[in-house]
Amino acid sequence: MSRKIVQSNRPVTLLGGGALPEGALERALARAPVLVAADGAAETALRAGHMPQAVIGDMDSLSAAARAKIPQERLHHLGEQDSTDFDKALRSIAAPLVLAVGFTGARLDHELAVYSTLARRGETPCIVIGSHDICLHAAGPIALDLVPGARVSLFPLAPLRVTASGLRWPLENLELAPLGRIGTSNEAVRSQVTIAPTGPGLLVILPADHLDAAISAVAPGPRV
Known part of the structure; x- marks a missing residue:
């Protein structure tokens, strides 16, 4: 079983680096107030005025400037290349619910990988939120x-x-x-x-x- 980096009794919003529909992050946080970012999506969170409780991924798209703003204990580097950052993050969360935003509407191969992970990782209920x-x-x-x-x-x-x-x-x-x-x-x-x-x-x-x-x-x- 994968190590759970985030263990929460409250629902979690998982933020990705794909297209982010207007208002989607705030809508998710209103229902799932614990924010986790997948790799470089931490920069999106910071720009929106939110500090992630955890940043999970291979850290290949997180800038040095963003790293400097986030407490080191919240940065969780998972370096293996056999899975996506969405997979790494989702399998590392134990929560009653995950609302995933920022994982649709950009690269099609990335989005298809999200749906594959969604079907394979059934331990935590997860809803992927897109524009429509x-x-x-x-x-x-x-x-x-x-x-x-x-x-x-x-x-x-x-x-x-x-x-x-x-x-x-x-x-x-x-x-x-x-x-x-x-x-x-x-x-x-x-x-x-x-x-x-x-x-x-x-x-x-x-x-x-x-x-x-x-x-x-x-x-x-x-x-x-």
Whole structure:
């Protein structure tokens, strides 16, 4: 098991160096007040007036000027090159929830790597926040309280079967696969949508304004 650099009873905002939608960082911090930066994203945090509780990565994009502003004990260098900074950071966090911002909208290869990590690292619930959409990994059954008409897309990163209700096109033990049938552009027709995959690897993609519904689905209970 990977060493947990950040252990928090409160939700964590994980900041990356990709495109950062306007207001996304503040929106995340309002729900997940512990800030962790992946490598050079610490500079974005500092420019926004926030000091990260931890900076995790291979430190190949963190400037000397930023290093000088951050207490040394908050800098955590993980030098191995077999994983991305998102992977390094996510596997190093133990928290009830991680909201990941700044990991979409820039390089496509980096963004695809984020979704791969999201599906592989299921120990901590994580929601990736983009400009238009949010994405979470449904490792098991989830229930989402949505507004009827909300778009619900299911994208498998591994072959699996899914049963889902409350959708315009319900699924009953339907086989999905990355190179086969996928489940994008479905739509909620009831206020609660249930999704039950048979195994790990299913990404659920929702409009960004359904963030609180996604949080309640993957990290139910009080958050402090």
